Amino acid sequence: MPLVRVSVPRHLDDRQLKNIADSIHESMVATFNVPADDRFQVFTRHAPDELGWAPTYLDIPHTPSIVFVQITCNEGRTVEMKKALFARLASSIASGGAILASDVIVSLVEVESQDSYDSGNGVTQYQAMLEQKTGVKWYTLDIQDYGQWTSPGIRNAILSKIPFSASYRHVYSIGRDKTVGGITVTVNGRIVNVMSTHLDPYDEGNRITQVNELVPYATGFAEDRIILGDFNALPYSSEMVTMAKSYYDGWAEAVKLGVQQSAPDNPNGYTRNGRIDYVYYSHGEQHLTLKSVQVVDTRDANGVMPSDHRPLVAIFSVQ
Numbered sequence: 001m002p003l004v005r006v007s008v009p010r011h012l013d014d015r016q017l018k019n020i021a022d023s024i025h026e027s028m029v030a031t032f033n034v035p036a037d038d039r040f041q042v043f044t045r046h047a048p049d050e051l052g053w054a055p056t057y058l059d060i061p062h063t064p065s066i067v068f069v070q071i072t073c074n075e076g077r078t079v080e081m082k083k084a085l086f087a088r089l090a091s092s093i094a095s096g097g098a099i100l101a102s103d104v105i106v107s108l109v110e111v112e113s114q115d116s117y118d119s120g121n122g123v124t125q126y127q128a129m130l131e132q133k134t135g136v137k138w139y140t141l142d143i144q145d146y147g148q149w150t151s152p153g154i155r156n157a158i159l160s161k162i163p164f165s166a167s168y169r170h171v172y173s174i175g176r177d178k179t180v181g182g183i184t185v186t187v188n189g190r191i192v193n194v195m196s197t198h199l200d201p202y203d204e205g206n207r208i209t210q211v212n213e214l215v216p217y218a219t220g221f222a223e224d225r226i227i228l229g230d231f232n233a234l235p236y237s238s239e240m241v242t243m244a245k246s247y248y249d250g251w252a253e254a255v256k257l258g259v260q261q262s263a264p265d266n267p268n269g270y271t272r273n274g275r276i277d278y279v280y281y282s283h284g285e286q287h288l289t290l291k292s293v294q295v296v297d298t299r300d301a302n303g304v305m306p307s308d309h310r311p312l313v314a315i316f317s318v319q
Contacts, residue, residue, distance in 0.1 A: 001038055002032070003041075003071075003073075004028075004041040004042070004071050005069075006021070006042070006068065007068040008044070008045055008068075009045070009066065009067075010045045010048075011064075011065075012065070016096060016098045017043060019093065020093055020096070023089065023092035024093070030088060030304065031084040031085045032085050033306060051066065053105075061102060062102065063100065063103055065098065065100070066103045067099055069104065069105065069107070070106075070108075071108050071109065073109070077110075086106055090102075090106070122157075123157045126159060137161070138159050139164060140158065141158040141181050143155055143157060143179055143180070145178070145179055146176070147179050154198075156181075156197075158181065158182070162185045163185070165186065166184040168183075169182075172209070172210040173209065174210065175199065175207070175209070175210055176200050177198045177199060177200055178199075178210060179198065180227075181197075182194060182196070184222070187318040188287075190287045191222050191224070192288075192318060193221040193223075193224070193226070194228075195218060195221075197214060197230075198229050199229070199233065204237065204238070204239070207237075208238050208239045210239070211239040211242045212242065215243070218282075224284075224286065224287055224318075225247075225281065225285065226280065226288075227278075229278070230309065231243075231276060231277070240278075243278075246282060246283055247281060247282050247283065248282075249280060250279035250293045251275065251295075253290055253293075259291065259292040259293065260294070261293070266295060270310070271310045271312055277309060277312045279312060287319050289317045290316055292314070293313070295310050296313060297310065
């Protein structure tokens with residue numbers, strides 16, 4: 001949920017402000033993976049003595065029609081996405097005729113730390129939407145990424161139509177994103193433990209430690225076991241090699257079976273700029289049959305995705 005604050009000179013009229021507002025939002029939707037209905041903007045008009053600006057800076061002239069745009073959003077966009085946003089935003093505002101592109105000053109404030117927000121009580125919202133769409137009860141496990149279970153911040157979650165007999169959460173000894181959580185369900189009379197994790201996005205050494213803790217932790221729960229999540233590591237990395245000693249990589253196994261699905265321009269099943277999201281199932285399982293694995297293409301007509309990750313869907317039968 002990006003929050004946009006815009007400071008403009010008082011002489012700009014309502015029509016010009018609407019052009020600025022629409023231009024900012026359209027640019028964010030087109031270049032920044034912002035949903036069309038995710039629009040939160042605050043405008044303030046200022047007297048001439050309330051805005052300070054250099055008439056020329058870096059050989060770029062500025063006029064009394066200067067506009068300041070501050071965008072606060074979660075971190076994670078690429079440099080290319082940021083450049084595209086800045087260029088499109090300035091040119092779009094300038095196309096209205098009242099403001100020069102050189103008079104559009106943009107400040108991007110990226111946030112995500114242990115005290116940042118979790119907008120809209122997301123897990124509860126997803127549960128409510130699923131129940132509305134399906135007409136059945138859903139059960140949830142909220143797994144805050146930093147191990148501060150009741151605090152705001154990014155998180156992953158497990159949502160299930162099957163009631164679970166147990167749930168559990170664990171904090172790794174190191175890392176920024178550093179938790180795993182799981183549920184125990186019974187399907188066709190078989191026990192299945194499903195776990196979701198999110199490993200440190202910045203430090204390979206942290207991820208290696210986390211995987212070395214995850215594997216023995218998971219053995220404390222009954223077979224059959226499925227572990228999934230954003231591992232932030234490519235298949236040939238040390239941490240994924242460790243996982244492969246005890247778990248099957250769902251996508252890789254689906255390729256062997258010929259039951260993988262992905263967009264024609266994504267034949268290798270990349271979930272981001274590579275394959276970093278996984279569905280693993282244990283070597284010791286006895287009742288799981290992998291039916292298919294799909295990397296879902298969520299692009300709209302303009303090629304924009306609602307997330308910087310592509311969803312990964314694995315279907316198993318339990319016998």
